[in-house]
Amino acid sequence: MRSRSWPSAGSPRNGRARSARRRLGIPRDGRWDLARYDQLRENAVTIEIGDATVLTASLKDIMRSKEIADRPPDREALPELRELDEEPGIDSER
Numbered sequence: 001m002r003s004r005s006w007p008s009a010g011s012p013r014n015g016r017a018r019s020a021r022r023r024l025g026i027p028r029d030g031r032w033d034l035a036r037y038d039q040l041r042e043n044a045v046t047i048e049i050g051d052a053t054v055l056t057a058s059l060k061d062i063m064r065s066k067e068i069a070d071r072p073p074d075r076e077a078l079p080e081l082r083e084l085d086e087e088p089g090i091d092s093e094r
Contacts (some may be wrong), residue, residue, distance in 0.1 A: 059085050 043058040058064070063081050066074035 009084075040057055040061055041064045043061050045058050047054050047056055059081065063078060063085065066078055066081070
């Protein structure tokens, strides 16, 4: 069985992941920053779907995550999300 070679933290293939970890506040050992989760939870919006109440990330936090991810589909979605965020009556955060 052949073992897989994973890119080291300093390799060019891993530079994008390292940069994203820095922007997200993820320590080098890969553990998520719990303060960031607490911030997402604090900004979360409660919505009703049928008989269920659902807690979801705020529109501003969703836009921030798309900016950080910086993938083509995320970049494509951002203009529409920004437009939606400017509409009156849209509460993106509590």
